[in-house]
Amino acid sequence: MRDAELSNALLAWYDTHGRTLPWRVGPADRAAGIRADPYRVWLSEIMLQQTTVAAVREYFRLFTERWPSVEALAAAEDGDVMAAWAGLGYYARARNLLKCARVVASDLGGVFPDTVDGLRRLPGIGPYTAGAIAAIAFDRPATVVDGNVERVMARLHAIKSPLPAAKSELTECAAALTPQTRPGDHAQAVMDLGATICTPRRPACGICPWRDPCAARAAGIADTLPRKLPKAAKPIRLGIAYVARRADGAWLLQRRPDKGLLGGMLGWPGSDWGEAPTPAPPLDAGWRDAGAEARHTFTHFHLRLRVEVAEVPADTPPGEGMFVAKESFRPADLPTVMRKVYDIASSALLSD
DNA sequence: AATCCGTGGTG
DNA sequence: TCACCAAGGAT
Structure with a gap:
């Protein structure tokens, strides 16, 4: 199956089975040309770094209720933001969140950059988050590689070399699949596939839109990929x-x-x-x-x-x-x- | 490049 | 109880 066909099959699946999330635009609004609010996309992506959707939901609701815009967040007291972030973990994210909000509010007129390069320069925004915001908020054809995408690509192509060494190869696979049309939906679709079908344990291959072209499924090794180097014991x-x-x-x-x-x-x-x-x-x-x-x-x-x-x-x-x-x-x-x-x-x- | 940085759910 | 894991970034 060609890359374009793969992407089309995935988008068709996403239109029916994609998750409804508070920071997303629903299918009806999307069809009407309504795009997601870059502030909400950015905030959600920072919160979602190494963090589950379930854990993020309530924090996202509280943050957007209390600070509805990047200007409002930029004007917040440091201690209030840190307190609101308490329990979510990786507290450097909260410090960088405030730094970033203040740069956007003060230096960029409250407008988020709409390119990967522009976003990448902001505090707390790395390769993944820059691509995610560019794709989801601005529909740029950015390649977005998170843990879900790594897993999906490793299985689709039966890549057996272990992470993190395999990262660049997995990124190339993801880049080849990124379409010029609906790249934002494509990015979210791959991540939804990884979160709901192509799960780390016991993947639901039987209902996967990519069950036929998936090399790992054909070889019967889907649940063993991606391979990862063992981690050091915790003292x-x-x-x-x-x-x-x-x-x-x-x-x-x-x-x-x-x-x-x-x-x-x-x-x-x-x-x-x-x-x-x-x-x-x-x-x-x-x-x-x-x-x-x-x-x-x-x-x-x-x-x-x-x-x-x-x-x-x-x-x-x-x-x-x-x-x-x-x-x-x-x-x-x-x-x-x-x-x-x-x-x-x-x-x-x-x-x- | 390798290390540091949280948390809650899961089997 | 415990290792593993989940939408990474900074240094």
Whole structure:
């Protein structure tokens, strides 16, 4: 089957079976020539980096409700955006989201670039996201390669060499398939195929629009592709978190530095995280063990945090941190590991 | 080029 | 319980 036929078959499938998503334009509007809002496409694509649709849905709804335009987002307070992003992970995305919004609002008149090269220059926008926005929002014939596309291409052509080395070959396959007509729908169609039919485990080959031309299906190896190099084992790191509650109910928190793990997010003061962490209480107090440890797994290590708690007088100075008033403190504003620490600490403090 | 950076679901 | 995985980018 020629590339053009493959693309046509996929588009026909997409017109019937493509997913309805909050940041997408539906088939009826699409037929009427209505295009997606570049701001919403950009926002969704940033949120979807290494993140599932299910996890993104509610965040996308909250963000677009609170900040309906790139100008509104650009005018937001850093802390508000970081708090709104809390729980979604990869917090550099949120920092770059704000940077990008401010560049677009201030330097580009609130208008997103409509080319891959223009988009690629913006913070937080790499090869995938630039192609996705160019294709989806502006119908540019960009080649879009994400994890779904890699998997679909590896199976369609039965490419057995493992990722990440196979990336360039998979990109060439995807480029050859990209049509000049409806490239935005094509890009979304390949990703939908990967998300709903050509899934990592137990692909539904029987109902796939590409079941006949698929080389991996013919060879009976679809569910073994793409091959990937084994990943390094995750080491275990230890640490201590300190949760101080002032007599008036305020909590002692710190803003983490912009660089590195959980950069820019709120967190509890604590020790370093390693094999033998050095205790580092943020202030003198009657610290006591909360009786449970917070366990959390990051991308490249497991963490076990011992939790220590203290009740401190109303006139306690905040030291390196800041006391956040009871009324303005929301556990949901914290990254997940810090929220786990809060859950343990609060039950220990309240059970006295 | 290899490493760093989150999280929640899944089998 | 645990390894693997999901719409990557920055350095």
